[in-house]
Amino acid sequence: MVKKEEENMAIIVEGRGMALVILLLSYILFYVFMYLGRKGREIPVRTLPPMAAIPEGIGRAAEMGRPVMFTPGIAGDLNDPTQGPQVLAAISILGYIARECAKTGVKLDVFMPIPTALPLTEETLRTAYMAEGKPEEFSPDMIHFIAGQSPYLTAVLGYFQRERPATNFLIGGFYYESVVMGEGGNTIGAFQIGGTANTHQMPFLVATCDYVLLAEELYAAGASISKDPDILGCLRGEDVMKLILIALMIIGFLLGFARSPALINVLRW
Amino acid sequence: MSEEELTFWEKLARIDRRVFYWILFIGLMIPFIRPIMFPISISPSTRDLYEGIKEMVEPGDVVVMNIAFGVSAWPECMPAFVSCAKLFIREGAKIIIWGSYYDVDLTYEELLRRAKEDFAKLKYGEDYVYLGYYPNMEASVAQLGSSIRSIFSTDKYGTPLDELPMMKNVDKATDIKLVVSGDTGDCCDYYIRQWRIPYGVPVAEIGIAMLGSSYMPFYKSGVLFGMSVGVRGGAELEKLIGEPGEATIRMGAINISHILVIIAVVLANIGYFASRGKRR
Amino acid sequence: MPYPTDPAGIAGLWISWLLMLMIYSYPLYKENPVYRFAEHTYIGLMLAIMLITTTITTTIRMVGPPLMQGKVWYVIPVILGFMMFFLLTPRYRWLSRYPIAILVGAGFGLGMRGVLIPNITKQVISTITPPAVGAGAVDWWNYIYIAIGTICAVMYFVLTWEHRGAMGYATRLGRWIIMIGLGAYFGNTVLFRMAMLSGRAQFFLQVLRIAPM
Amino acid sequence: MAEVLRREVVYLITAIITILMFIEFFFIGTWNVAEELRTWATIIANISIALGAVRLLSEHAKNIQRRRAGVWPFSIWLWIIFLVTLLSGLAGYVIKQDAMTNPLYNWLFTWPYTSLGQTLYAITGFYIFSAAYRAFRARNIDAALLLIAGCFVILTNAPIGGVIWSGIPVIGRWFLDYGQVPGMRCFLIVAAFGMLAYGFRALLGRERGFYGEVAGE
Numbered sequence: 001m002v003k004k005e006e007e008n009m010a011i012i013v014e015g016r017g018m019a020l021v022i023l024l025l026s027y028i029l030f031y032v033f034m035y036l037g038r039k040g041r042e043i044p045v046r047t048l049p050p051m052a053a054i055p056e057g058i059g060r061a062a063e064m065g066r067p068v069m070f071t072p073g074i075a076g077d078l079n080d081p082t083q084g085p086q087v088l089a090a091i092s093i094l095g096y097i098a099r100e101c102a103k104t105g106v107k108l109d110v111f112m113p114i115p116t117a118l119p120l121t122e123e124t125l126r127t128a129y130m131a132e133g134k135p136e137e138f139s140p141d142m143i144h145f146i147a148g149q150s151p152y153l154t155a156v157l158g159y160f161q162r163e164r165p166a167t168n169f170l171i172g173g174f175y176y177e178s179v180v181m182g183e184g185g186n187t188i189g190a191f192q193i194g195g196t197a198n199t200h201q202m203p204f205l206v207a208t209c210d211y212v213l214l215a216e217e218l219y220a221a222g223a224s225i226s227k228d229p230d231i232l233g234c235l236r237g238e239d240v241m242k243l244i245l246i247a248l249m250i251i252g253f254l255l256g257f258a259r260s261p262a263l264i265n266v267l268r269w
Numbered sequence: 270m271s272e273e274e275l276t277f278w279e280k281l282a283r284i285d286r287r288v289f290y291w292i293l294f295i296g297l298m299i300p301f302i303r304p305i306m307f308p309i310s311i312s313p314s315t316r317d318l319y320e321g322i323k324e325m326v327e328p329g330d331v332v333v334m335n336i337a338f339g340v341s342a343w344p345e346c347m348p349a350f351v352s353c354a355k356l357f358i359r360e361g362a363k364i365i366i367w368g369s370y371y372d373v374d375l376t377y378e379e380l381l382r383r384a385k386e387d388f389a390k391l392k393y394g395e396d397y398v399y400l401g402y403y404p405n406m407e408a409s410v411a412q413l414g415s416s417i418r419s420i421f422s423t424d425k426y427g428t429p430l431d432e433l434p435m436m437k438n439v440d441k442a443t444d445i446k447l448v449v450s451g452d453t454g455d456c457c458d459y460y461i462r463q464w465r466i467p468y469g470v471p472v473a474e475i476g477i478a479m480l481g482s483s484y485m486p487f488y489k490s491g492v493l494f495g496m497s498v499g500v501r502g503g504a505e506l507e508k509l510i511g512e513p514g515e516a517t518i519r520m521g522a523i524n525i526s527h528i529l530v531i532i533a534v535v536l537a538n539i540g541y542f543a544s545r546g547k548r549r
Numbered sequence: 550m551p552y553p554t555d556p557a558g559i560a561g562l563w564i565s566w567l568l569m570l571m572i573y574s575y576p577l578y579k580e581n582p583v584y585r586f587a588e589h590t591y592i593g594l595m596l597a598i599m600l601i602t603t604t605i606t607t608t609i610r611m612v613g614p615p616l617m618q619g620k621v622w623y624v625i626p627v628i629l630g631f632m633m634f635f636l637l638t639p640r641y642r643w644l645s646r647y648p649i650a651i652l653v654g655a656g657f658g659l660g661m662r663g664v665l666i667p668n669i670t671k672q673v674i675s676t677i678t679p680p681a682v683g684a685g686a687v688d689w690w691n692y693i694y695i696a697i698g699t700i701c702a703v704m705y706f707v708l709t710w711e712h713r714g715a716m717g718y719a720t721r722l723g724r725w726i727i728m729i730g731l732g733a734y735f736g737n738t739v740l741f742r743m744a745m746l747s748g749r750a751q752f753f754l755q756v757l758r759i760a761p762m
Numbered sequence: 763m764a765e766v767l768r769r770e771v772v773y774l775i776t777a778i779i780t781i782l783m784f785i786e787f788f789f790i791g792t793w794n795v796a797e798e799l800r801t802w803a804t805i806i807a808n809i810s811i812a813l814g815a816v817r818l819l820s821e822h823a824k825n826i827q828r829r830r831a832g833v834w835p836f837s838i839w840l841w842i843i844f845l846v847t848l849l850s851g852l853a854g855y856v857i858k859q860d861a862m863t864n865p866l867y868n869w870l871f872t873w874p875y876t877s878l879g880q881t882l883y884a885i886t887g888f889y890i891f892s893a894a895y896r897a898f899r900a901r902n903i904d905a906a907l908l909l910i911a912g913c914f915v916i917l918t919n920a921p922i923g924g925v926i927w928s929g930i931p932v933i934g935r936w937f938l939d940y941g942q943v944p945g946m947r948c949f950l951i952v953a954a955f956g957m958l959a960y961g962f963r964a965l966l967g968r969e970r971g972f973y974g975e976v977a978g979e
């Protein structure tokens with residue numbers, strides 16, 4: 001009788017308690033930091049070497065008197081839940097690049113294969129040039145819109161040979177064009193900064209670029225420029241969760257030497 | 270002299286990329302004319318897949334083979350998938366085949382063709398069924414776990430599931446012994462999240478080689494009971510079931526192409542350091 | 550597949566062979582109209598095959614039988630599905646948000662509840678599970694490598710704090726560990742791509758009857 | 763009111779469905795509504811696949827209409843091949859309940875489609891090989907580690923590696939079975955938290971890319 005009552009008391013499915021705890025804890029943390037962010041508390045993003053290298057790359061172009069190229073890859077339609085955020089982050093970074101270019105007077109060429117992202121890109125560039133007090137230097141011709149993967153690739157490779165850009169930014173959601181463009185840029189000796197959250201393209205960007213933003217770093221870099229309190233708040237929340245996990249792993253790692261299953265049993269709850 | 274060396278490397282770096290494409294394409298053909306065979310060792314993940322199936326599947330058990338790869342990935346995924354089907358048939362399993370890639374019909378027909386002798390012993394409806402296509406999304410896979418009939422009320426050919434003898438008492442994930450998913454994308458993730466975790470159904474993966482990396486932590490943590498990595502996994506499975514086939518032959522081409530890639534990387538880096546050392 | 554003997558099969562084989570060469574004229578020669586022709590052929594075929602398998606036949610198969618059984622409410626998801634097409638009209642675009650809301654809600658709901666155990670708790674458990682009794686030095690080394698590696702690599706993705714002091718060293722190690730992971734990933738990518746290409750090289754020879762079909 | 767229907771109600775539906783999926787997972791009981799909704803979602807997703815096709819086809823129709831230089835003849839060809847395949851498949855479906863029974867559709871599917879699919883999918887092999895020679899350099903520690911691990915794995919995947927030196931597969935297997943695990947595991951963990959955060963913002967109606975709001979009204 002008592003046993004039956006106990007069974008009725010259980011409302012959480014066995015083995016899923018810990019998952020629920022993680023879920024709720026994450027949500028609380030996300031919410032708290034989003035709230036604080038909206039209240040005006042600043043959440044810093046750590047120094048990311050690729051971001052710090054952007055002015056260097058643009059300075060290099062200014063010295064050499066050559067243009068700078070930016071492209072977000074073909075994978076991301078803005079409506080796609082996995083690729084879209086990458087492109088949005090990339091466009092935020094483009095805003096920063098554009099301001100630096102406007103400051104130094106370097107020519108910027110944007111190759112944009114995603115039709116849905118076109119209006120936003122134009123708006124971002126216009127705002128950036130306006131903010132630097134050089135609205136007359138912005139022209140929609142800076143954005144080269146090419147649909148389809150192979151025409152896009154052909155156009156970019158042709159551009160590399162013709163204009164020999166000093167610095168390339170390959171930041172966004174990529175498919176295999178990352179290999180081809182990374183190689184093309186390397187062959188003309190360009191300084192390259194890459195970034196993507198698509199694991200399948202990361203190795204190619206690492207092998208061909210001087211600096212790379214990996215996975216979440218891309219979103220963090222984007223948010224550090226757009227100052228979006230929602231994204232920054234969530235990032236801080238994620239970080240706290242990661243630190244908790246790290247602490248658990250350190251404890252568990254040490255307990256492992258004593259062969260104590262205490263923590264493992266807790267996690268299996 | 271050192272200046273000459275510099276120009277030599279520079280010259281090498283300027284070779285037109287098409288030269289490499291031709292070298293590769295022609296090089297890949299050689300093993301198909303004159304086979305290059307070396308012994309293949311079995312990796313732990315493939316062995317676990319093979320032994321897991323042998324251990325778990327009893328005659329009469331119902332298993333699912335999920336086709337989440339397209340016609341375009343046949344050279345990579347098909348050999349392992351076919352070997353796995355053969356293994357199931359030898360173990361006496363009843364097989365449900367369905368898929369989440371829109372050209373799944375063709376892959377199914379090719380599977381029957383390649384394992385013709387094995388499937389000839391079976392009777393459609395009693396020993397295996399083909400349910401056809403479902404959309405590649407998490408909700409569909411989750412719903413297949415709760416009730417197969419809510420997604421597939423009939424088989425591919427319009428026969429209601431209740432009229433198929435082997436499907437009579439099969440409707441939920443708990444009625445399924447195990448799932449083998451052939452993937453190019455993330456469909457196996459859905460089976461892990463919606464079948465393995467909630468219902469405890471063992472899941473194994475037959476994927477393109479890159480998934481061998483991304484799913485390795487799942488295999489290591491026991492979420493996947495086994496894993497076949499690309500065409501290499503196919504060759505290993507062919508060796509394990511004792512029927513060397515397409516993948517085994519293809520390993521010759523893998524040898525040639527991999528050696529070419531290694532030579533390219535090594536040459537590139539020698540050139541890079543030689544010219545960089547000079548510049549200093 | 551045996552070498553076809555019927556005229557349609559032989560024609561199919563040779564046309565496939567030609568289409569393959571048309572595509573490879575792009576890497577092996579340069580971008581040209583022949584390549585474009587083959588590429589557009591593929592897209593046309595793909596769209597038609599996709600529409601037939603998914604939207605047309607599967608919808609009929611999924612919705613038909615329940616409707617016949619009198620489950621009239623199955624009309625609702627069909628209507629919602631077609632509401633997606635309002636995305637194409639600027640004026641009524643917002644109507645498409647309703648079906649999207651269902652897809653997104655189900656997708657995120659299932660995804661979020663799904664990742665908690667296999668991606669988080671199972672991974673932590675696997676990281677901190679020591680090797681079995683009687684394990685050798687190699688097993689212990691792997692245990693230490695994986696545990697410290699995972700800790701440092703996760704720490705690398707702590708993004709809203711500066712990595713100073715000890716944390717700086719840990720995260721640098723973390724980045725190297727990630728690079729080793731990506732290196733193995735890269736090696737497997739080469740295997741995948743070369744297997745695909747070898748399939749084509751084999752097909753090239755098979756059609757010419759140099760290699761057995 | 764219309765504004766509420768356009769935004770808040772939509773976000774509310776997303777949130778309710780998300781939470782329903784959570785409840786079903788964590789709490790004991792039978793949750794028929796959740797199951798029904800998943801069937802609905804499957805049907806909706808199945809129909810909406812056509813959306814991409816319609817978009818692409820209308821783009822090509824525009825190419826033809828505007829006679830876009832160098833493109834429009836190909837667009838016409840695309841439409842022809844699309845219609846031929848579609849109609850033959852439909853004919854097969856209407857007559858025998860299976861599109862594959864139509865000989866023309868079956869032929870197009872079996873030969874040109876298969877060949878083109880495999881060919882296009884394989885094309886990257888070329889690029890990787892030339893990039894290996896022209897661009898994959900150990901320009902920094904990151905790239906050096908990546909290339910070293912990569913080379914061992916490449917030689918392990920090919921049986922010839924063990925013939926060259928018996929140590930190669932031993933080292934390569936270590937990279938595959940242990941070396942890559944922490945890095946890949948870290949991606950799983952980080953991606954999981956990323957998904958939780960993204961999903962949470964969607965739940966609150968603060969992430970709207972997928973509704974088509976960012977791309978402009």
